Amino acid sequence: MFRKILIANRGEIAMRIIRCCHEMGIDTVLAYSWEDRNSMAVSFSTEAVCIGPAPAAQSYLNQDALIGAAKAYHCEAVHPGYGFLSENADFAEACEKNGLVWIGPTADMIRQMGDKQSARTLMKKNGVPVVPGSDGLVADPKEAALVAEKVGYPVLLKATAGGGGRGMRVASDADELEDAFREASAEAESAFGDGSLYLEKLIVNPRHIEVQIMGDSQGHICTLGERDCSMQRRNQKLIEESPARCLNQRQRAALYKAALRAAKAAHYVSAGTVEFVLDHSGQFYFIEMNTRIQVEHSVTEMVTGIDLIREQIRVASGLPLSFKQSDVKLQGHAIECRINAENPEKNFAPCPGTISFLHMPAGFGVRVENALFPGCRVSPYYDSMIAKLIVHAPGRLAAIRKMRVALEEMTVEGIDTNINFLYLLMFNRDYMMGNFDTSFLAKDTSTLVRWDEESRKKFGRKAERKDRA
Numbered sequence: 344m345f346r347k348i349l350i351a352n353r354g355e356i357a358m359r360i361i362r363c364c365h366e367m368g369i370d371t372v373l374a375y376s377w378e379d380r381n382s383m384a385v386s387f388s389t390e391a392v393c394i395g396p397a398p399a400a401q402s403y404l405n406q407d408a409l410i411g412a413a414k415a416y417h418c419e420a421v422h423p424g425y426g427f428l429s430e431n432a433d434f435a436e437a438c439e440k441n442g443l444v445w446i447g448p449t450a451d452m453i454r455q456m457g458d459k460q461s462a463r464t465l466m467k468k469n470g471v472p473v474v475p476g477s478d479g480l481v482a483d484p485k486e487a488a489l490v491a492e493k494v495g496y497p498v499l500l501k502a503t504a505g506g507g508g509r510g511m512r513v514a515s516d517a518d519e520l521e522d523a524f525r526e527a528s529a530e531a532e533s534a535f536g537d538g539s540l541y542l543e544k545l546i547v548n549p550r551h552i553e554v555q556i557m558g559d560s561q562g563h564i565c566t567l568g569e570r571d572c573s574m575q576r577r578n579q580k581l582i583e584e585s586p587a588r589c590l591n592q593r594q595r596a597a598l599y600k601a602a603l604r605a606a607k608a609a610h611y612v613s614a615g616t617v618e619f620v621l622d623h624s625g626q627f628y629f630i631e632m633n634t635r636i637q638v639e640h641s642v643t644e645m646v647t648g649i650d651l652i653r654e655q656i657r658v659a660s661g662l663p664l665s666f667k668q669s670d671v672k673l674q675g676h677a678i679e680c681r682i683n684a685e686n687p688e689k690n691f692a693p694c695p696g697t698i699s700f701l702h703m704p705a706g707f708g709v710r711v712e713n714a715l716f717p718g719c720r721v722s723p724y725y726d727s728m729i730a731k732l733i734v735h736a737p738g739r740l741a742a743i744r745k746m747r748v749a750l751e752e753m754t755v756e757g758i759d760t761n762i763n764f765l766y767l768l769m770f771n772r773d774y775m776m777g778n779f780d781t782s783f784l785a786k787d788t789s790t791l792v793r794w795d796e797e798s799r800k801k802f803g804r805k806a807e808r809k810d811r812a
Contacts, residue, residue: 344660345369345420345444349413350388352424353403355712355730356636357384360422363652365389372416374409376402378722383714390416397724403427406434410441420444420659426726429635430457446659448613448634456609456632460503460541466629469608471601474620474628476543484521490542491520497545500524502531502538508578509534513545546628548782549620551575552587553633554602555643557651558611559658565668566599567647570639574774576691576784582765583639584678585646588739588777589621598627605632614640614655620781638681638731641712645677645735675735676742680750682713682730684721686759695723699757704749708735711753721758729760739777743769 347370350360357373361384364371373388378397385391392412395402402408404427413421421438423429429447436450447453456462460480463473475494480503481487491498491514500523502510510531512523524540532538551572558564571587572580590598602617609632616633640651649671654664685691697720703711713730721729734749736742750766773779 347372347416347418349374349416349418349421350424351403351409351421352427353379353382353384353725354714356424358387358714359712360424360652361387363650367653367656372412372418374412378724383716392416397722399427399724406437410437410443413443414441418443420446422446423635425635425638432457444659446655448611448615452609452611453634456634458503459501459631462632465608466605469604471605471629472627474543474546474630477541479541480539481542484524487524487542488517488520494544497547499543499545500527500540501543502527502535503541504531504535504537504539511578546620546622548780549622550589550780552598552621552627553616553618554598556602556606556611556615556617557654557664558606558613559664560612560661561663563664564603564606564611565664565666565671566602567643567649567671568673569595569598570642572639573779573781574783575781580639581681581784582678583642584676585642586673586676594625601629605629613658614651639679641710641731641733642677642679645710645733646673646675647671675737676739677733677735678742678746679731679733680746680765681728682732683727683761684729684758685727685761687761687764693723693727694759695721696758698755700754702754704752708745709749743775
C-alpha cells in the first residue's frame with residue numbers, strides 16, 4: 344500500500360480523498376493554487392505545496408508543476424479526483440513515466456474511452472446499444488447534413504473530446520445544422536483543443552441513467568447500481584438519486600449487463616461510469632463512459648455501503664476489489680443535491696464571495712461533503728459547486744422528506760446559493776412523482792419553485808426564516 348499520495352485537486356473532493364487516505368494510514372500532499380492557500384484542504388492535508396497562481400491553467404492544469412511537486416515530496420501515487428486533469432490521458436501517462444502510480448484507469452483506457460467516437464465504435468462491436476448516428480467523425484456541415492438526413496432530425500452535434508456539456512449543439516432541421524456545427528466545433532476547440540465532432544440522433548427529453556462500475560487489475564469488474572441524473576440545468580447535473588425510479592427490474596438487469604459488456608470491452612480498471620439515455624419507450628442507449636470518480640459517487644456509496652475512493656486506492660496499489668458482485672446489495676434510496684454558489688433569481692449567475700455564517704445539517708442518514716468554514720472565500724476562478732448534500736432513507740419519498748429537512752436546516756450566509764431553489768423543488772409534484780426528464784429544468788424555473796403566499800403556508804419554517812433574513 345502507498346505511504347504518500349499527491350492530491351491534484353481542490354475543494355470537497357480533495358477533502359474526501361484526504362479523509363479516506365488518513366483512515367487508510369496514508370499521508371497526503373495537497374497541490375494547491377495561491378487562491379486556495381487558506382482552504383480547509385490545505386489545513387487538513389499532511390503536507391501541502393503551492394503550485395501556481397489562481398487561474399487553473401497555471402496551477403491545477405499545470406502538469407509539470409504537479410509532477411514536480413509529487414516527486415519533490417516523495418509521493419508514490421497521484422489522485423486526480425474529478426474535473427481538471429482527471430481524464431487527461433497525457434497527464435496519466437506522464438505520471439507513469441515519472442514513476443508515479445495513477446489512481447485511475449490507464450492512459451490507454453482514458454484515451455480510448457475519452458474519444459467519444461472511438462468509444463461508440465467499441466460499444467457497437469461489443470453489442471452495447473448506441474444512439475443512431477455517424478459511423479465516425481463528421482468533417483464538415485455538408486457531411487453532417489448527409490448523416491442527419493439518414494438518421495432524421497432533430498440531431499445532436501457532439502465534441503469527441505471533453506465533456507460537461509460543452510461542444511454540444513442541437514439542430515432541429517437542415518437550416519440550423521450549419522450554424523450548430525460551427526458553434527459546436529469552435530466551442531470544442533476552445534475548451535478541449537480539439538474541434539472534431541460526431542453526430543447523433545437527438546433522443547428527445549430522455550432520462551439520463553448511469554451505471555457505476557469498479558474493476559481491478561485481476562480482471563474482476565462489478566456493477567454497483569445505477570443513478571438517475573436527469574435533473575439537469577444546461578447539461579449540468581443538479582440532483583442525482585439511486586436507484587432510478589423509472590426502471591423496472593427487466594430494464595435494470597439489461598442495463599447492468601450492457602454496462603458490464605462496455606467495461607469488459609475496455610478491459611477497465613478502477614472506478615468508472617457508463618452513461619446511458621433512456622427514451623420514452625424504455626429503450627436505452629450508450630452515450631459515453633467517464634473514466635474517473637464522479638461528483639455523484641456519494642449516492643452509490645450510500646446505497647451500497649462501499650467506499651469507492653478506498654477501492655480506487657486499493658486497486659491502484661495492485662490489490663483486488665474487496666468485494667464480489669454477489670456482495671453488492673442495494674439498500675434504500677439516496678438523493679444528492681449539488682449546492683452551488685449562484686443566484687437562481689438572476690438566471691443562476693455565479694456568486695463568489697466570503698461566507699460569513701455557516702451551519703450544515705446532520706442527523707441519521709444525512710451526509711455533507713464540503714470544504715467550507717465561516718470566513719472562507721468562494722473563488723470566482725473555479726466551479727460554483729461548493730458542497731454536496733446527500734441523504735439516505737428506506738424509500739424514495741422518505742428520502743425526499745429527509746432532504747427537505749436537511750435543506751431547511753442548511754444555512755450559508757454571505758453569498759447567494761441555490762439552497763432555497765432545491766428546497767422548493769423537493770415539493771414539486773412532478774419531481775415527487777418521478778415525472779421528469781432532462782428537459783425538466785429547461786422550463787421557466789419560476790413556474791417550478793416560487794415564494795408566493797401559498798408556498799409560505801406550505802413550506803413553513805423555511806419561508807419564515809427567509810422572511811426574517
